[in-house]
Amino acid sequence: MNILHQYTFQSLKVNRRRTLFTGMGIVISVAMITAVSVFASSFLDYMERKAIYETGDWELAYSDLNETEIQYLNTDKQVDHTFTVDDLGYAVLPESQNEYKPYWFIRACDEEGFQRLGLHLVSGRLPENENELLVSEHVAYNGGVEIELGQTITLQTGQRVLQESPDQPLNQNNPYDPEQPETIADPQPRNYTVVGIMERSDLEPRWSPGYTAITSRSETNPGVDPVVYVKLKYSGQRPQEDFPQLQIKLYPAAGVNNNVLRFRGPFWENSYFAMVASAATLTLFIIITGSVFLIYNAFAISLTERSRQFGILASVGATSRQKFWCVVQEGLMIALAAIPLGVLAGICGMAVTLRVINPMLQSLEFLSADVPFHTVVSFPAVALTVICSVVMIVLACWLPALKAARMTPIQAIRQPQKVKLKRRHRFFSFVAGKLWGVEGELAVKNIQRSGRKAGLTILSLAVSLILFTTVTSIMTMMIQAVGMTSQDELADAWVTDYSSHSFLEEKPSFTQLRQLTSVAGTQRITQVYAAVHTQNLDFDDYWSGIGEEYPALLFAVDDESYAQILAENQISEAMMADPADDVIPGILFNRYRAQITENGKKRYADVPFLQSMPETLKISIGDAGETLTIKPMALAADMDLYSSEIVYGGNLAVLIPVSNLNTLLTEAKGSRSYSDKLYLRAVPGQQETMIQQIDEIGKQNLTHSFSWYSPVQNQREDKTLLTIVSIFIYGFITLICMICLVNVINTISTNIGLRRKEFAMLRSVGMDEKKFNRMIRLESLFYGLGAAAIGIPVSLYLITLLHYNLMQGSFWFSFTMPWPMMLGGVAVLMLMVMTMMSYATRKVRKENIIETLKEEE
Template identity: 35%
Template sequence: MNIVNKLTLRHLKQNKKRTLVTIIGTIISVAMITAVATLAISFMDLMQRQTIAQDGEWHVLYYNVNSEQLEALEDDKETDKVVISKDRGYALLEGSKNEYKPYLFVKQYNAAGFEQFPVTLKEGRLPQAANEVVVSEHIKSNGGVEFAIRDTVELEVGKRYLLDSQEMPNSFQQFDPLQVDEGEWKEGLFQLSPETYKIVGVVERPSWEPTWAPGYTIISYLDEAMIGADEKVQASVVLKDVNRNLYDHAKEVAEHNNIEKYSFNNQLLRFYGVTNNNGLQTTLYSLSAIIMTVIVIGSVALIYNAFGISVSERSRHLGMLSSVGATKKQKRNSVFFEGVVIGAISIPIGIIAGIVGIGVTFWYINSIIQGALGIEEKLQVVITPFSILVACLVSMITIFISTYIPARRASKISAIDAIRQTQDIKLTEKAVKTSSVVRKIFGIEAEIGLKNLKRNKRRYRTTVFSLVISIILFLTVSYFTDNLKKVLELSQDGVNYDIQVLLGSDQQETDLMKESILSLENITEYTYLEESDLATWIEEEAISDIFKKNLEHDRSILKDGKYPYGIHIKALNLERLEAYAKEIGVEIEHLQDPENIRAIVVDTVPYEDYEAGKIYETKVLHTEVGEHLELYSQNWETGEYKLLKEIEIGGLTDKLPMGITPGHIGGITMIISEEVLQSIIADVEKVHVNKYLYLNSKDPMKTQEQIEEIQEGDMHVYNVYQARQQEEQLVLLMSVFTYGFITLITIISIANIFNTISTSISLRKREFAMLKSVGMTPKSFNKMINYESIFYGIKSLLYGLPLSFGIMYLIYKATRNTFYFGFLLPWTSIGIVIIAVFMIVGSAMLYSISKVKKENIIEALKQENV
């Protein structure tokens, strides 16, 4: 070790407080990088396990596979396991108390199926022969029919088809609810064959059984050896290695073995970071790159500030080295050596701290995600050699970047300037020149404060830089999370409720059912509305841009220059309509007049372009408030249209009350009052009005069971909670972690800001003493400090906000690879940031000043800056 490095080590030991602050800052930064890498892998692992627990583990599904094709799939080099399954069909469940669940649904699996799919045994054993079954406990709890182990059941198993159809369409599956209209069945069982099963066990209700499914699941054994040459089954393949090549490989396998149809478990594959949607792949990579860049910049900023302050305070030491013959290279290497020493101590500790910190975070948060979010699996710390290697490399690169600029600056410090400590202070007239307007408007205190910032630019920039990083991180993560929610909203077609209940046509019966349902304990929010469909014709220039493009190829759909549109009438009761109108800024009185009728029109809807693989947010029509639309009813027998009323557009919005979905580009959603609806349809002989109750519940599954227990008359319950549960869990989890991350970064940045300002104030003791010695009063002194705080805040916002907007726009452009919607700034978050910046700087200044206020003027003027 050369003499310069030995002196550097001695200096680090002598200045223990500064060294410790630098080490702690670096440890925190390394821990943060490690935590982010570990968090990303652990988060993906959680979602993989949760998806497998809900839907089973498989990657590629091949449909209608015969025994020869099945053998080829099993022999494929990429195949790990093959799950064979078959939907045997439906049989009537005698004695079912749930009129919308009148069937038993027979599902068959081979031995691998019971391992790869979530089949949880409660009693007995799993089936081992084709004539054995396990039954769902839901049959007893929901259907009121009890089966005992060792019972034998004889069933007539067949397929569900529409009644009275001229040609048999594709049979209905479990995702298709019971086909019933006003209490009358529209479907039946055909192609029946007798089956006798022995019950050998009871299982939990399968998570993959939809809540609206018409059949209770029972599971039988499928023996591969018994599959006939002409018999067709479904083959779910579990691959040895999950990567993006699986899409091309599946296509090759299907073509080579003449398999006509196959699909992928995209729900699971996306948590391996694999997707066959190029736009979505670009979106994911772009968003990841942007967020990781922001994280790395934040880490560099933290370590750079720590080293920057260290080098600034070491300037006299470096100057003395220079005075005794140290070269520029030796001074530069001295700083690099300090970085190596700090890194050697900080990186191992930081990696361990990051892993331990994530472990503690997971331990604390597991109870939240399992309780509030309904996630069964626990977060586990997943550590891979790759993640540790990435954390080490990023940390080393970060430390190198953080020391490079201070090292270059240190090499250029002359011996005289370093010993006199004049390198940070610029006293040229140009450097400290301020506008005369500042003194005229704010006084001499503001001018002195501004001059100090100008002459001490290095520490000023360090503080501003820390604030700018905090602003960028907070706004970027906020916008990223808001975009996730917007993407989820578009992908779910605007569904914003847990349970939909279609009520019967009898008003008295409907009122009784509504009252009974709303008295249930877990319901948190509801909307009751009446719906009816009408029609209108829109002038060509006002129609959707998508329709205008279609007219370039075919104008035959126009009638007298107008384009046909559907009208979806949604009538809310007065209480709900009043709250909704207030939310979007429409006077409720304008919506209640049956003579001069007005409606709120939802003019923006999501539109999916299947060819491009993108989801757009587009205008249904181009119109303005005050315009009128003609409402027509159509006679479906004759095809004739009858003019009913002319309705005025009372408001345009893209916001939807609970229970109302945005519809599609060929239909206009109109929200009106119940009285206005009755006025519109008063002259129509036959009009179909559906009555719906939309519910949000603390426990949607339990609420559905309670509704089905009190069900009377013509009513249909549709639970959408299960279908959208996983996507909402994903966004909520990401929100928890992203906001947790930004909180950590903000706390570190605040600590850095306090440290920087405190050090700066401490080094200005002589300056403050001089100002007081020439007559500056405590009031003027406080004003000067307050103005400095304001200047810090304004400068930080002037840099931070535009940079944040730029990163937000990059995130927006990344999402446009898959989703198209307007770019909107998060004004609430911006307001929070503006207030927080001035509070942080003000607090840091007050804290620092409180430490030097009581200094003796004479002593302060005599002392050296240290």
Template identity: 35%
Template sequence: MNIVNKVTVRHLKENKRRSLVTIIGVIISVAMITAVATLGVSFLDLLIREDIDRNGEWHVEYQAANTQQLQAIEQDANTEQLIVTKDGFADLENPTTDSKHYLYFRQFEAQGMEHFPLALTEGRLPENANEVVISETVNNNSEEAYEIGDSLTAGVGERMHSLEDRKLSEFDSLQFGEGDTINEEIVNVTEQTFDIVGIIEQPGWETSWLPVVSVIGLTDTTNAAADETFNGYVVASKVNTDLFDDAKAFAKEQGIPSVDFNSDLLRYYGATQNNNLRATLFSLAGIIMGIVVIGSVALIYNAFAISVSERARHLGMLASVGATKRQKRNSVFFEGAIIGAISIPLGILAGIGGIWLTFQFINAFLQDALNVEQQLEVVVTPMMLVVAIGVSALTILISTYMPAQKASKISAIDAIRQTQDIKLTGKAVKTSKWVRKLFGLEAEIGLKNLKRNRKRYLATVFSLVISIVLFLSVTYFTNNLKTSLKMTQSDLQYDIQLYGGELDEESFAQYENLPEVTEAGFIRQAQVEIMVAQDGLPDVLNEQVERGEILLEDDKLRYYASVYAMDQENFEQYTEQVGVDALSFGQETPRAIVIDEVVYQNGITGTINETKTIKAEAGETLELLGSSISETGQEIEPEVLANVEIAALTDQVPTGVSTAYPGGVDLVVPMDALDELGFIAEETSPVITLSTNDPMKTEAEILEMDEAGVSIMNVFQQRQQQEQLILLMSVFTYGFITLISLISVANIFNTISTSIQLRKREFAMLRSVGMTPKGFDKMIRYESLFYGVKALVYGLPISFASMLAMHFALGQTFSYGFAVPWGSVAFVIVVIFLIVGAAMLYSIAKIKNDNIIESLKQENA
């Protein structure tokens, strides 16, 4: 180690406080980068494990492939593992419900079962082709009570649509024709007998509204016939966006009829076929990483910039004893290297340790509140560590290089006297006369102090601005992320839906009184048409009219409209929610509530949009028309059914209502309005929705009632998965906000306390010339005010620009209006003054009782 570096090390040791504060600043910065990256990677890892636990681990499915094609799939360069299955269907003997018709046989090759969620409740998994396990739903939906050791004989074949000559899968609902006619059948039947060796929980692919219950067995391609086909599920060795095109091209080359993808799982890996979604993900990732990196750079640079004057004085002393410019620069680089060598490893450990500690608290919440079986695990990737180390090292280099370059160009005397930092010209420290008039002498002195050492002042303001931008940008990002997620989820606020059959008010009362039911709703739906003038069309339809994509009839567009008639109790609750009087309905003129704002997915671009369905005002009248198409398919003049007054327009959707797309509109009326509107109850579609304390038990009770023609949709499981995802996202987003907030507060305290420590001699001088403790406190309060105002003047516009950039990025996939989070803005305005004031007062309290003479003499802080 040369003499200059030895002097640098001694200087760091002598200036312990400054060195420690600089190290802490770098540690906080590195910890922020590491923590944010770890949080994001670990959250994606949880989503991946949750999806695999629910739907199995596979990426590509090649359907109806023969044995030669399976061999080609297995030998493909991007196939890490091939899972072969064979599907079949058989009639369910003696079903207890009309909603379940088939046994769905899913037969795996031996190793394939490891990649799909098969949870045993009794027995063991099959070990040969003559053994099967059954889903617990088999016994729940059949009069046959199967036990382990029993034999199961069934005619297994293919499920075909009897009119359209196409194969049906386990995900197809029952194909009905006129009345109760079922337009499907089992063909190519082979009689088979199996031994039942176990019972499993209901698999994730088996939902209550599909007509199948599952039987799991083994298959073997070794002795398969040449024309026998299987499904090949591939675990890819490389998962990226090219996977979609490569798999399709491979299937075409090998003559494989169709290919499918595990889209949800691939999306968590960052692979998607939706170009708009891909652009959104990359844009958002770039923006948020840019904000985090800029914040980290600011933290590190600020940690060095706040003590530039101290380093300049040290370099001036080196120059006075003959140090060259190169030696001075190398001295500063060496100081940065020492601080980086200490701070970067500690920062990485602090970031990972902080996330690990956070996950310990979150995991208990995930299991108790969200019923999520998987736990958050700390995932650290080499790339993440390389980025954290690289950004931190580069920032330290920049932060040390700039002051070293400047210090190397000034004379030794100026560096020792620090005349380059302290500006005493009248112009430099000039303040407005209004400052003294409005706030007093103490405020003027405080402002002059800030102007006197402008670098230190700007470094503190810069730190505050970065904190404001970080908090508001991340808050906007997380809030819009949740909004975008909710737009993709179906808004089903009930547990069970009943439809079809002879549902009426009498049967509604019967279902409503089931023991576990907490809320029930009865709706009758009717379809009508209305004609909407062009000035009443939303922008999305007017654009299509201008492009000639849709045609008007006498300057009007024919809308399809759904009329939803609600039972009286639920209708009164809905009118209260919307803000209209329920008693105003049922008068001479029929009235309806119009749902005029909906979310829909554009079928061409794939974007998810929020739009008005109609431009209208309360009090206007809509003319309801019958169908313009006759039963024979001929176009006819539609009958005028009724004129309906718009009682209110709302975006609130009542339970059981499915909102329209652009070109359609939904009207909500009370049940007794059906007669006024010219509808016959028997011509409407009845729907009953139930919310229960135990959806599975309630479903079983409804099945026991065995109402003819009534279909059951248990949406509890589907909604539970959606709610888990939204709540998981909430945990992630609020954790992200909390993390950024804590880092910002730590940064502000670190910056201000360091600044105050370096001004000990200045404060001692003010006290020595007679400034009272009361005046001193007043000066500090006004300095806090100046810091806060200056930070907000710069921070808020930059934050708004960042929000607009994020809104533009989200607009590639999700279309909704830009809204400033004024609540967060107000919060940050209040908090910035509180934090600055608290940091200033805390720092002053630590030096308040220092001896004036010793502080004036002090060289090192």
């Protein structure tokens, strides 16, 4: 260690408080960088494990291989592992109540395949020999066939072929068509004992004709072509360099597991990695930019304190290069201790955070409840963190180091840059003196004399204020957006059933749903898609430019709901008699929730379709082009319908009773497009119970005609996701503000220490404790006002910009000035500065005036 290294080390030891605060700022910054890299690694690891859980741990699938080729795959140095599955064929399942899935699909899997094919037991165990069978629970809730453990079944297994082309076997990707007769070619009897029930495998497409059942693979299955699943080893090569080597020696793979491959190490060129990398890069840029600025503050203060020392070094022969590296070495010495602590703190902090939010993540529908988040610390992530941290610290030291290198002995002695007062400075101190007396004048002059240090302190406080107000506003907007997605939904769930029944006849699934104890009310609505002829219709100006036809929706509701709507709109039921003379009476809904622009500002408003009620409406239904006539009996601006589509659909809506619907559709020739939905309201507090019961009924439905949606569930997931985002965002802001706080404490404590003689002089000329405290409070007030003068305009600009960009999308809500947040933030900043200054001056007040005045600077 040379003399300059020793000097730098001793300087750090002497200025322990500044060293401690600078180190704390670096630790927090490094912890944030580490947390970002660890979360990115953990997210990619989670997505890979989720893909493996759903589709299996394999990448390539080869079929039609001979024994030599299979042996080659097992011994190739690029292959990590293989497992083999035999597709034994199909067997008729006569008990199946799903006409599109009339078969068993039998597969035989080796021991490793059971572990890596993505199979998940519900009950029982895995097969141990070729006489035992593992069946999917899908056959029970979709096919209506109850299979019990220990049950023995005999299956006639063979290839599935069309009767007209028996030489072309069909597979799981060929859906069953009842209009094309099929048969099982060369069926062989096989006896099985059911030993396990598994979840439906993702390897079974929803359109496949057979329910998957798996047995243990014997050494040879004559007449069966095995499918070999392969996972490759990687040495950092790109996929296009790895795959062809196998494909050239064999031939192109029969299947590629893209769900897993997109998350494998060498597959950098994929959308998921690009998404994570982009988000992480943006976050790292924000962290490093903010940290460089805030850590720079500490080194700038250090340079101000040590300017005389650098002048002395220059006077005894230190070169500019040596002075430059003195400052850089100071930063690197602090980093030597701070970076490991920051990395450890970031890893521990992210581990705790993921542990806390893991239950919330698993509750989200687009994630898997069976695959937990793990904290993954990879060497590349840690190495990237260290590199980014070193770059950050060097950048923060660079400008102070350049200033130190350029400092001459004369400049160090004279220190001409310390105080530079201009005319406006004298004006501000004069005004402060008139308003608050000598204490106010001294407070302003103290800030002016502090120059760059005061400016950096104010800027640090302003950054904290900007971050707090901006992020809080973002979260408020997100909460408003989430609330808008469900605020107009009157139903807690709705079910669509496309099964072919008469409109007047109750669907079996709807009957089940109405009988649920968790359901408080229901409303069945059949929507028929049509087109209205626009001639002779008095459309509002908003709809200018529409063509000869405009989309329309006929809403057919049950008679009880229809009678209630008539009463609400003061329409006599006698006016709504049965159709006569080919004219169907109805109520025209004359309101649309539209986004309009006025004076360059967007807002939502209720826009009428028609300015006056027409005599009749001419509508066309289906593709036959026949025109039907509906006579509007009233224009309604509101209807007690559970469906929000009547308001937001953008279609001209006509309400008719379901009793008239059959007549209308009988008169309309050709094909029609419609949907039949049952809207449900839950008993208060039983929304979750109702959703679970609907899901169970959906599983019992044996066709693909049943689907359901719940805005309650969607809103719950949105709120959960919002909570997770809030945890990360507010954690990020807290850490940034902690860096700001550390630098402010460092600046203020150092500034107070440098003003010890000034305070002693003021006390020597008669300034008592009360006036001294008043001066300190006013100085704190001016720091807060300075931060507010910068932070409030910048925050308002950013918030307005964010609001404007959000309004370009699907959401609209009024802009509200966040004055409570801003004023509260300014008050907290002032209180924080006042507390720190009072604490820093506590020791100064106890010092002896004479001894302090006698000290050299």
